[in-house]
Amino acid sequence: MQDYVRRILNSAVYEAAIETPLDRMGPLSERLGREVLLKREDLQPVFSFKLRGAYNKLARLTDAEKQRGVICASAGNHAQGVAYSARRMGVRAVIVMPTTTPSIKVEAVKRLGGEVVIHGDAFDDARLHAMALCDRENLVFVHPYDDPEVIAGQGTIGIELLRQHSGPIAAIYLPIGGGGLAAGVAAYVRFLRPDIRLIGVEPEDAASMKAALDAGRPVPLNEVGIFADGVAVRQAGDETFRLCRELLDEVVTVSTDEICAAIKDIFDHTRSIAEPAGAVSLAGLRRHVETLDRPGAVMAIASGANMNFDRLRHVAERAEIGEHSEALLGVTIPEQPGAYRAFIRLLGGRTITEFNYRIAPGASAQIFVGVRLTRGEAEKREIIDLLRAGGHAVVDMTDNELAKLHVRYMVGGRVGGLAEEMLYRFEFPERPGALLRFLEGLRSDWNISLFHYRNHGSDFGRVLAGIQVPPDERAAFDAFLQDLGYAHWDETNNPAYALFLGTR
Structure with a gap:
């Protein structure tokens, strides 16, 4: 110390x-x-803050090491810190960045004088390439943290x-x-x-x-x-x-x-x-x-x-949701005239942040509703108790990732007569061929019955997929998921799926 x-x-x-x-x-x-x-x-x-460590590392290099130049692998702040520091010292800086790096960060490193090398589909690919370049060109490697x-x-x-x-x-x-x-x-x-x-x-x-x-x-x-x-x-x-x-x-x-x-x-x-x-x-x-x-x-x-x-x-x-000022609820109401009005009356003067509904055959309807909270968790419990006392079935989806990422944008997607559907969430790498790899790995008799994609400006897109897989082929499907290598979650038993997307 x-x-x-x-x-x-x-x-x-x-x-x-x-x-x-x-x-x-x-x-x-x-x-x-x-x-x-x-x-x-x-x-x-x-x-x-990455500038602090990057500059201190470069400042401690010998004159001979500075003449050799430096290299790092990064898709973010470390890359900019190394490029900025190297420019201040007149040192060559090679920055290896994966193909998934947002263009805004690539351009920022270039403006700072870094020699950008785009390589690989992920950070680990870029890191290995940087290490190879380091040896080949006799550069000094600048680690982002373990130095x-x-x-x-x-x-x-x-x-x-x-x-x-x-x-x-x-x-x-x-x-x-x-x-x-x-x-x-x-x-x-x-x-x-x-x-x-x-x-x-x-x-x-x-x-x-x-x-x-x-x-x-x-x-x-x-x-x-x-x-x-x-x-x-x-x-x-x-x-x-x-x-x-x-x-x-x-x-x-x-x-x-x-x-x-x-x-x-x-x-x-x-x-x-x-x-x-x-x-x-x-x-x-x-x-x-x-x-x-x-x-x-x-x-x-x-x-x-x-x-x-x-x-x-x-x-x-x-x-x-993170500051406990909104509740997301799945609520069952009667499929009859005046049901909406009665439901809103139960909520009183509370602010509705979201209300999703699609008509469906039957005596009841499912609605996806967001309610503004002013007293956090205690108020959410009060609302749920109030709705249940009014005769409504309620599912709390405030902490349900499937509901927050996908279902709220897909209400009304229920269909009838769909057999053997399994539901999975995936994180797909944002790179050419990622979706094709997924599709080509599916057997021709495994039908895609649902697909929803979202991206939030990162190098991974979030995908919800329904796939019809007979019970005697589940082991083969599990093997396919393992070979695919993408992060995935089985959501077949998720209550949000049952309420809004599952088969009738």
Whole structure:
């Protein structure tokens, strides 16, 4: 730890990075009953803290190493940090990026002077190609997190946090992808202020550090969620794991909806839009802060703002659920005149955010309804009890991924006489041939009976597919899914499917 504190204090980051402000989030502080402070790393020249570690690494290279040039593999903020730093120092920078990289990020790296090499369908392909180029062209590889100088550069955030707030600090919430930022800040803060709790935060579907801590060593995740792509790391680093295991008090995980709610909080306070990874630590603070049994301020880090514009729709849809201000319900009402009016009367003056219905034969109808909440979970329970007392069957779909991603856009898709349909959610890589590979792997007698696709500006599209597979062929179908290799979830028994899409 002393060695890292020395490295942090001697780091060269301020030749390129700025000391970012520590803002008080007034409305959120009042809501939580505790002072909430936000470290604005989104204001760095490349809109991310990654500049600190990248610049410090390059600054520590010898003159001979700088003459050789540097290389990294990245589709995001690390790429921009390396390119920016290399341009400042007059160093050649080769950046290997997968074909799925959004064009806005490719162009940003080019503008910063990086030599962009597009290779492979995924990050791992790009990384392997970068390592091959590194050896072939005698370049210096710049790791995004598992390097002492990179860790030390990120650790300068800790210097600023302690200097910018002289009062009591109860906890600092640190976002974790590979773990470089968390390890660096924790090394500095733990050395000087061991009384401060240090809480790592990861997405629920990309919790590689938590998996490593549970296993006692870094282990690869089978699947990695792609919403918070800036922290979507399949395996924690060896050095970052060692430091986080020693220095962090605990690691908490947060959902996509909670991250979206934190993005909204940051926007409400700063009028800036954080990327999903940039709001992870604030999401963790919101979830965890009530468990703190000590006085003092709590801190989160807005770690980046490289947000694709077309992802904002998805964030807006999910933010209200994440802050418990919207309920999504599947409700059964009589298929008769006046039923809608009676249903709305039951809800009283509450705001309806969504109402989906399609006529169907029979005595009852299914509606998909969103209701604005002002008192969170307690009010949602009251509404459900009220509707059930009024004779309506109600299914709470607020936390149902199938309902939120697909069903709400497909109400009215029920058909009759459809046999042996299985329903699966997939994450398809956004690359040429991904859908064709899926279709060509299906046997000709397995009919696709339903298909719905959505993309939210990331390198994966979300697909819902209904496939008719006879019971005696389920083993063959399972083998097909394993060979396909795409992330998938069996939703055949999901209540949202039964209500709105299943066979009559």
